[in-house]
Protein backbone atom coordinates (compact mmCIF):
# COMPACT_ATOMS: atom_id res chain seq x y z
CA UNK A 198 0.00 0.00 0.00
CA UNK A 199 1.22 3.51 -0.68
CA UNK A 200 2.83 5.24 2.29
CA UNK A 201 0.75 8.40 1.82
CA UNK A 202 -2.41 6.28 1.85
CA UNK A 203 -1.32 4.69 5.13
CA UNK A 204 -0.63 8.10 6.58
CA UNK A 205 -3.99 9.47 5.49
CA UNK A 206 -5.74 6.43 6.95
CA UNK A 207 -3.85 6.92 10.21
CA UNK A 208 -4.80 10.59 10.29
CA UNK A 209 -8.42 9.73 9.58
CA UNK A 210 -8.51 7.28 12.49
CA UNK A 211 -6.89 9.89 14.76
CA UNK A 212 -9.53 12.43 13.72
CA UNK A 213 -12.32 9.99 14.49
CA UNK A 214 -10.72 9.21 17.85
CA UNK A 215 -10.45 12.90 18.73
CA UNK A 216 -14.04 13.53 17.67
CA UNK A 217 -15.14 10.68 19.94
CA UNK A 218 -13.08 12.07 22.84
CA UNK A 219 -14.54 15.53 22.21
CA UNK A 220 -18.05 14.08 22.13
CA UNK A 221 -17.36 12.23 25.38
CA UNK A 222 -16.19 15.39 27.13
CA UNK A 223 -19.01 17.49 25.69
CA UNK A 224 -21.47 14.96 27.03
CA UNK A 225 -19.66 14.96 30.37
CA UNK A 226 -19.80 18.77 30.60
CA UNK A 227 -23.44 18.80 29.60
CA UNK A 228 -24.46 16.09 32.02
CA UNK A 229 -22.46 17.48 34.94
CA UNK A 230 -23.93 20.90 34.43
CA UNK A 231 -27.41 19.50 34.62
CA UNK A 232 -26.93 18.05 38.10
CA UNK A 233 -26.56 20.48 40.98
CA UNK A 234 -25.92 19.04 44.38
CA UNK A 235 -27.60 20.26 47.54
CA UNK A 236 -25.33 21.59 50.27
CA UNK A 237 -26.67 21.86 53.77
CA UNK A 238 -25.04 22.60 57.13
CA UNK A 239 -25.58 24.09 60.60
CA UNK A 240 -23.56 27.07 61.72
CA UNK A 241 -22.51 27.66 65.30
CA UNK A 242 -21.29 30.63 67.23
CA UNK A 243 -17.81 29.24 67.63
CA UNK A 244 -17.21 28.52 64.00
CA UNK A 245 -16.11 25.20 62.58
CA UNK A 246 -15.67 23.26 59.41
CA UNK A 247 -19.20 22.12 58.90
CA UNK A 248 -18.98 19.91 55.87
CA UNK A 249 -16.72 19.17 52.93
CA UNK A 250 -17.81 22.43 51.41
CA UNK A 251 -18.55 24.84 54.21
CA UNK A 252 -16.87 26.59 57.05
CA UNK A 253 -19.16 28.91 58.96
CA UNK A 254 -19.41 30.98 62.10
CA UNK A 255 -21.51 33.69 63.68
CA UNK A 256 -20.45 36.32 66.23
CA UNK A 257 -22.51 38.67 68.38
CA UNK A 258 -20.78 42.06 67.99
CA UNK A 259 -23.28 44.26 69.82
CA UNK A 260 -26.29 44.27 72.15
CA UNK A 261 -28.44 47.18 73.26
CA UNK A 262 -31.96 47.93 74.49
CA UNK A 263 -34.46 49.30 72.05
CA UNK A 264 -38.25 49.64 71.95
CA UNK A 265 -38.60 47.59 75.10
CA UNK A 266 -36.72 44.72 73.58
CA UNK A 267 -33.06 43.81 72.94
CA UNK A 268 -31.27 44.48 69.69
CA UNK A 269 -28.55 41.93 68.83
CA UNK A 270 -25.94 42.71 66.17
CA UNK A 271 -24.86 39.46 64.52
CA UNK A 272 -22.01 39.03 62.02
CA UNK A 273 -21.83 35.92 59.89
CA UNK A 274 -18.86 34.41 58.01
CA UNK A 275 -19.26 31.64 55.46
CA UNK A 276 -16.32 30.19 53.58
CA UNK A 277 -16.70 27.90 50.59
CA UNK A 278 -14.08 25.17 50.90
CA UNK A 279 -15.49 23.16 47.99
CA UNK A 280 -14.11 23.05 44.44
CA UNK A 281 -17.14 24.73 42.91
CA UNK A 282 -19.28 27.77 43.60
CA UNK A 283 -22.31 27.68 45.86
CA UNK A 284 -25.30 29.50 44.54
CA UNK A 285 -28.95 30.04 45.44
CA UNK A 286 -27.91 29.83 49.03
CA UNK A 287 -29.94 31.02 51.95
CA UNK A 288 -29.48 31.04 55.68
CA UNK A 289 -32.24 30.32 58.17
CA UNK A 290 -32.02 31.74 61.66
CA UNK A 291 -34.37 30.51 64.37
CA UNK A 292 -35.79 33.56 66.14
CA UNK A 293 -38.61 34.38 68.61
CA UNK A 294 -41.95 35.10 66.98
CA UNK A 295 -41.80 38.85 67.72
CA UNK A 296 -38.33 39.27 66.11
CA UNK A 297 -37.89 42.15 63.66
CA UNK A 298 -34.88 43.19 61.58
CA UNK A 299 -33.56 46.70 62.24
CA UNK A 300 -30.82 46.64 59.59
CA UNK A 301 -28.70 44.28 57.47
CA UNK A 302 -25.62 44.36 55.20
CA UNK A 303 -24.58 42.20 52.26
CA UNK A 304 -27.79 40.26 52.59
CA UNK A 305 -31.48 40.76 52.36
CA UNK A 306 -33.43 39.53 55.31
CA UNK A 307 -37.10 38.97 55.11
CA UNK A 308 -38.66 41.26 57.70
CA UNK A 309 -41.50 38.94 58.28
CA UNK A 310 -40.52 35.89 60.21
CA UNK A 311 -41.33 32.61 58.52
CA UNK A 312 -42.90 30.98 61.46
CA UNK A 313 -39.94 30.75 63.84
CA UNK A 314 -37.31 31.60 61.20
CA UNK A 315 -35.82 34.61 59.50
CA UNK A 316 -34.52 33.96 56.00
CA UNK A 317 -31.25 35.55 54.86
CA UNK A 318 -30.73 35.66 51.08
CA UNK A 319 -27.70 37.07 49.27
CA UNK A 320 -27.52 40.66 48.13
CA UNK A 321 -27.74 41.41 44.45
CA UNK A 322 -24.00 41.19 43.74
CA UNK A 323 -23.13 38.34 46.02
CA UNK A 324 -25.39 35.62 44.84
CA UNK A 325 -22.63 33.04 44.40
CA UNK A 326 -19.93 32.16 46.90
CA UNK A 327 -17.10 31.08 44.58
CA UNK A 328 -14.76 28.26 45.48
CA UNK A 329 -12.29 29.50 48.13
CA UNK A 330 -14.20 32.75 48.73
CA UNK A 331 -15.54 34.03 52.01
CA UNK A 332 -18.86 35.78 52.38
CA UNK A 333 -19.45 38.14 55.32
CA UNK A 334 -22.77 39.69 56.18
CA UNK A 335 -24.72 40.75 59.18
CA UNK A 336 -27.99 41.96 60.63
CA UNK A 337 -29.44 43.68 63.74
CA UNK A 338 -32.38 41.76 65.13
CA UNK A 339 -34.70 43.10 67.81
CA UNK A 340 -36.81 40.95 70.08
CA UNK A 341 -38.30 41.07 73.56
CA UNK A 342 -37.29 37.46 74.03
CA UNK A 343 -33.84 35.92 74.08
CA UNK A 344 -32.22 35.22 70.69
CA UNK A 345 -30.20 32.04 70.28
CA UNK A 346 -27.83 32.46 67.28
CA UNK A 347 -26.60 28.88 67.63
CA UNK A 348 -29.71 27.75 65.92
CA UNK A 349 -28.68 28.51 62.35
CA UNK A 350 -29.04 26.55 59.21
CA UNK A 351 -27.63 27.19 55.74
CA UNK A 352 -28.60 25.53 52.54
CA UNK A 353 -27.40 26.09 48.99
CA UNK A 354 -26.55 24.43 45.71
CA UNK A 355 -23.17 23.45 44.38
CA UNK A 356 -22.86 24.49 40.78
CA UNK A 357 -19.90 23.51 38.68
CA UNK A 358 -18.04 26.44 37.28
CA UNK A 359 -19.24 25.91 33.75
CA UNK A 360 -17.13 28.54 32.11
CA UNK A 361 -13.83 27.30 33.43
CA UNK A 362 -14.73 23.66 32.79
CA UNK A 363 -15.73 24.30 29.20
CA UNK A 364 -12.70 26.52 28.72
CA UNK A 365 -10.39 23.82 30.08
CA UNK A 366 -12.04 21.21 27.90
CA UNK A 367 -11.64 23.35 24.81
CA UNK A 368 -7.99 24.08 25.64
CA UNK A 369 -7.43 20.36 26.25
CA UNK A 370 -8.96 19.48 22.87
CA UNK A 371 -7.02 22.20 21.12
CA UNK A 372 -3.76 20.90 22.57
CA UNK A 373 -4.60 17.39 21.36
CA UNK A 374 -5.51 18.71 17.92
CA UNK A 375 -2.38 20.81 17.80
CA UNK A 376 -0.16 17.87 18.74
CA UNK A 377 -1.80 15.66 16.12
CA UNK A 378 -1.72 18.38 13.48
CA UNK A 379 1.93 19.26 14.10
CA UNK A 380 2.76 15.53 14.09
CA UNK A 381 0.92 15.17 10.78
CA UNK A 382 2.73 18.13 9.23
CA UNK A 383 6.13 16.91 10.40
CA UNK A 384 5.46 13.40 9.10
CA UNK A 385 4.14 14.77 5.82
CA UNK A 386 7.19 17.01 5.46
CA UNK A 387 9.55 14.11 6.14
CA UNK A 388 7.61 11.90 3.75
CA UNK A 389 7.79 14.56 1.04
CA UNK A 390 11.56 14.81 1.50
CA UNK A 391 11.80 11.03 1.44
CA UNK A 392 9.72 10.88 -1.75
CA UNK A 393 11.83 13.60 -3.36
CA UNK A 394 14.99 11.64 -2.55
CA UNK A 395 13.40 8.46 -3.84
CA UNK A 396 12.31 10.19 -7.04
CA UNK A 397 15.80 11.52 -7.50
CA UNK A 398 17.21 8.02 -7.01
CA UNK A 399 14.81 6.70 -9.64
CA UNK A 400 15.89 9.50 -12.02
CA UNK A 401 19.52 8.55 -11.57
CA UNK A 402 18.70 4.89 -12.21
CA UNK A 403 16.70 5.79 -15.32
CA UNK A 404 19.47 7.99 -16.69
CA UNK A 405 21.99 5.20 -16.14
CA UNK A 406 19.68 2.69 -17.80
CA UNK A 407 19.06 4.98 -20.77
CA UNK A 408 22.79 5.29 -21.24
CA UNK A 409 23.17 1.49 -21.14
CA UNK A 410 20.31 0.97 -23.57
CA UNK A 411 21.82 3.51 -25.98
CA UNK A 412 24.97 1.40 -26.09
CA UNK A 413 23.04 -1.82 -26.65
CA UNK A 414 20.85 -0.31 -29.39
CA UNK A 415 23.86 1.21 -31.11
CA UNK A 416 25.30 -2.29 -31.40
CA UNK A 417 22.22 -3.95 -32.85
CA UNK A 418 19.81 -1.70 -34.78
CA UNK A 419 17.52 -4.65 -35.56
CA UNK A 420 16.65 -4.95 -31.92
CA UNK A 421 15.85 -1.28 -31.34
CA UNK A 422 13.19 -1.10 -28.65
CA UNK A 423 13.74 -4.76 -27.78
CA UNK A 424 15.00 -4.00 -24.27
CA UNK A 425 12.06 -1.76 -23.46
CA UNK A 426 9.48 -4.19 -24.85
CA UNK A 427 11.01 -7.14 -22.96
CA UNK A 428 11.01 -5.06 -19.79
CA UNK A 429 7.31 -4.20 -20.24
CA UNK A 430 6.31 -7.80 -21.05
CA UNK A 431 8.31 -9.14 -18.10
CA UNK A 432 6.87 -6.58 -15.68
CA UNK A 433 3.34 -7.39 -16.86
CA UNK A 434 3.94 -11.11 -16.36
CA UNK A 435 5.24 -10.39 -12.85
CA UNK A 436 2.21 -8.23 -12.12
CA UNK A 437 -0.18 -10.91 -13.34
CA UNK A 438 1.67 -13.48 -11.22
CA UNK A 439 0.80 -11.34 -8.20
CA UNK A 440 4.35 -10.38 -7.28
CA UNK A 441 4.77 -7.32 -5.05
CA UNK A 442 5.20 -3.94 -6.75
CA UNK A 443 8.84 -3.66 -5.69
CA UNK A 444 9.57 -6.99 -7.45
CA UNK A 445 7.65 -5.89 -10.55
CA UNK A 446 9.82 -2.79 -10.68
CA UNK A 447 13.04 -4.79 -10.25
CA UNK A 448 11.98 -7.20 -13.01
CA UNK A 449 11.36 -4.19 -15.25
CA UNK A 450 14.94 -3.00 -14.67
CA UNK A 451 16.25 -6.54 -15.13
CA UNK A 452 14.35 -6.76 -18.46
CA UNK A 453 15.85 -3.49 -19.64
CA UNK A 454 19.41 -4.64 -19.05
CA UNK A 455 19.15 -8.34 -19.81
CA UNK A 456 21.15 -8.00 -23.07
CA UNK A 457 23.72 -5.53 -21.71
CA UNK A 458 26.45 -8.10 -22.47
CA UNK A 459 25.85 -7.71 -26.23
CA UNK A 460 28.12 -4.69 -26.09
CA UNK A 461 31.02 -7.11 -25.87
CA UNK A 462 29.98 -9.02 -29.03
CA UNK A 463 31.62 -7.79 -32.27
CA UNK A 464 29.21 -6.07 -34.70
CA UNK A 465 30.10 -8.42 -37.54
CA UNK A 466 28.95 -11.40 -35.52
CA UNK A 467 25.94 -9.76 -33.93
CA UNK A 468 24.51 -8.50 -37.24
CA UNK A 469 25.60 -11.37 -39.49
CA UNK A 470 22.71 -12.22 -41.82
CA UNK A 471 23.77 -15.76 -42.72
CA UNK A 472 24.30 -18.91 -40.74
CA UNK A 473 26.61 -18.63 -37.76
CA UNK A 474 29.62 -20.84 -37.22
CA UNK A 475 29.97 -22.63 -33.92
CA UNK A 476 32.59 -20.12 -32.91
CA UNK A 477 30.33 -17.20 -33.75
CA UNK A 478 27.42 -18.79 -31.89
CA UNK A 479 29.61 -19.17 -28.82
CA UNK A 480 30.63 -15.53 -29.12
CA UNK A 481 27.00 -14.43 -29.19
CA UNK A 482 26.15 -16.73 -26.30
CA UNK A 483 28.96 -15.16 -24.28
CA UNK A 484 26.82 -12.01 -23.94
CA UNK A 485 25.18 -13.68 -20.91
CA UNK A 486 28.42 -14.11 -18.98
CA UNK A 487 29.65 -10.72 -20.17
CA UNK A 488 26.39 -9.10 -19.01
CA UNK A 489 26.65 -10.81 -15.62
CA UNK A 490 30.15 -9.43 -15.17
CA UNK A 491 29.22 -5.94 -16.32
CA UNK A 492 26.25 -5.72 -14.01
CA UNK A 493 27.97 -7.19 -10.98
CA UNK A 494 28.44 -3.68 -9.59
CA UNK A 495 24.72 -2.94 -9.87
CA UNK A 496 23.96 -4.98 -6.77
CA UNK A 497 21.58 -2.35 -5.31
CA UNK A 498 18.84 -3.52 -7.69
CA UNK A 499 17.98 -7.11 -6.95
CA UNK A 500 18.18 -9.69 -9.74
CA UNK A 501 19.74 -7.54 -12.48
CA UNK A 502 22.99 -9.49 -12.71
CA UNK A 503 21.34 -12.93 -12.46
CA UNK A 504 18.85 -12.04 -15.20
CA UNK A 505 21.56 -10.95 -17.62
CA UNK A 506 23.51 -14.11 -16.82
CA UNK A 507 20.69 -16.68 -16.91
CA UNK A 508 18.01 -15.41 -19.30
CA UNK A 509 19.06 -17.99 -21.94
CA UNK A 510 18.85 -20.94 -19.57
CA UNK A 511 16.15 -23.43 -20.53
CA UNK A 512 13.68 -25.05 -18.16
CA UNK A 513 14.87 -28.55 -19.13
CA UNK A 514 18.49 -27.70 -18.37
CA UNK A 515 19.76 -27.52 -21.97
CA UNK A 516 20.28 -23.75 -22.05
CA UNK A 517 23.40 -21.68 -21.48
CA UNK A 518 25.70 -20.58 -19.90
CA UNK A 519 25.45 -23.06 -17.00
CA UNK A 520 22.65 -25.44 -17.98
CA UNK A 521 20.57 -24.65 -14.90
CA UNK A 522 17.29 -26.53 -14.70
CA UNK A 523 13.74 -25.75 -13.54
CA UNK A 524 13.45 -23.55 -10.50
CA UNK A 525 17.21 -23.45 -10.11
CA UNK A 526 17.00 -20.77 -12.78
CA UNK A 527 16.31 -17.49 -10.93
CA UNK A 528 12.67 -16.38 -11.22
CA UNK A 529 13.51 -13.05 -12.88
CA UNK A 530 15.56 -14.85 -15.52
CA UNK A 531 12.73 -17.33 -16.22
CA UNK A 532 10.26 -14.45 -16.64
CA UNK A 533 12.57 -12.34 -18.80
CA UNK A 534 13.46 -15.50 -20.81
CA UNK A 535 9.80 -15.92 -21.82
CA UNK A 536 9.38 -12.20 -22.62
CA UNK A 537 12.65 -12.16 -24.57
CA UNK A 538 11.64 -15.17 -26.71
CA UNK A 539 8.21 -13.71 -27.43
CA UNK A 540 9.75 -10.43 -28.58
CA UNK A 541 12.25 -12.27 -30.80
CA UNK A 542 9.41 -14.23 -32.44
CA UNK A 543 7.25 -11.16 -32.98
CA UNK A 544 10.00 -8.92 -34.39
CA UNK A 545 11.81 -8.87 -37.70
CA UNK A 546 15.35 -10.07 -37.35
CA UNK A 547 18.27 -9.93 -39.70
CA UNK A 548 17.85 -13.66 -40.45
CA UNK A 549 14.01 -13.89 -40.70
CA UNK A 550 10.69 -12.03 -40.58
CA UNK A 551 8.41 -12.07 -37.56
CA UNK A 552 5.87 -14.83 -36.95
CA UNK A 553 2.13 -14.23 -36.79
CA UNK A 554 0.09 -14.50 -33.61
CA UNK A 555 -1.02 -18.13 -34.03
CA UNK A 556 2.46 -19.27 -35.01
CA UNK A 557 3.89 -17.56 -31.95
CA UNK A 558 1.37 -19.13 -29.58
CA UNK A 559 1.99 -22.54 -31.11
CA UNK A 560 5.75 -22.21 -30.91
CA UNK A 561 5.70 -20.80 -27.40
CA UNK A 562 3.43 -23.55 -26.12
CA UNK A 563 5.67 -26.17 -27.64
CA UNK A 564 8.37 -24.83 -25.36
CA UNK A 565 6.32 -25.36 -22.17
CA UNK A 566 8.38 -27.43 -19.75
CA UNK A 567 11.33 -27.63 -22.14
CA UNK A 568 12.37 -24.07 -22.91
CA UNK A 569 9.97 -22.23 -20.62
CA UNK A 570 8.54 -22.48 -17.13
CA UNK A 571 4.92 -23.54 -17.89
CA UNK A 572 3.58 -21.54 -14.93
CA UNK A 573 5.05 -18.34 -16.37
CA UNK A 574 4.28 -19.15 -19.98
CA UNK A 575 0.52 -19.13 -19.49
CA UNK A 576 0.61 -15.42 -18.51
CA UNK A 577 2.51 -14.60 -21.70
CA UNK A 578 -0.08 -16.51 -23.77
CA UNK A 579 -2.84 -14.58 -21.98
CA UNK A 580 -1.11 -11.29 -22.82
CA UNK A 581 -0.93 -12.30 -26.51
CA UNK A 582 -4.60 -13.32 -26.56
CA UNK A 583 -5.96 -10.30 -24.70
CA UNK A 584 -3.95 -7.85 -26.83
CA UNK A 585 -1.69 -6.45 -24.11
CA UNK A 586 1.36 -7.14 -26.29
CA UNK A 587 -0.07 -4.88 -29.02
CA UNK A 588 -0.35 -2.02 -26.56
CA UNK A 589 3.33 -2.44 -25.73
CA UNK A 590 4.26 -2.52 -29.43
CA UNK A 591 2.28 0.66 -30.10
CA UNK A 592 3.90 2.45 -27.18
CA UNK A 593 7.38 1.50 -28.33
CA UNK A 594 6.81 2.04 -32.07
CA UNK A 595 9.09 4.26 -34.09
CA UNK A 596 7.98 7.82 -34.80
CA UNK A 597 7.07 8.90 -38.35
CA UNK A 598 10.18 11.01 -38.72
CA UNK A 599 12.28 7.94 -38.19
CA UNK A 600 13.33 8.80 -34.68
CA UNK A 601 12.63 6.31 -32.02
CA UNK A 602 11.91 7.44 -28.53
CA UNK A 603 12.99 4.16 -27.10
CA UNK A 604 14.34 5.56 -23.92
CA UNK A 605 12.44 4.99 -20.73
CA UNK A 606 10.77 7.59 -18.57
CA UNK A 607 9.49 7.70 -15.03
CA UNK A 608 5.93 7.10 -16.15
CA UNK A 609 6.99 3.88 -17.87
CA UNK A 610 7.97 2.29 -14.61
CA UNK A 611 5.54 -0.32 -13.41
CA UNK A 612 4.42 0.44 -9.93
CA UNK A 613 5.91 3.90 -10.13
CA UNK A 614 3.52 5.61 -7.87
CA UNK A 615 5.42 8.42 -6.23
CA UNK A 616 3.41 11.59 -6.49
Ligand SMILES: [Fe+2]
Pocket residue numbers: 455456484508509537
Ligand atom coordinates in the same frame (compact mmCIF):
# COMPACT_ATOMS: atom_id res chain seq x y z
FE1 LIG B 1 19.90 -12.33 -24.75
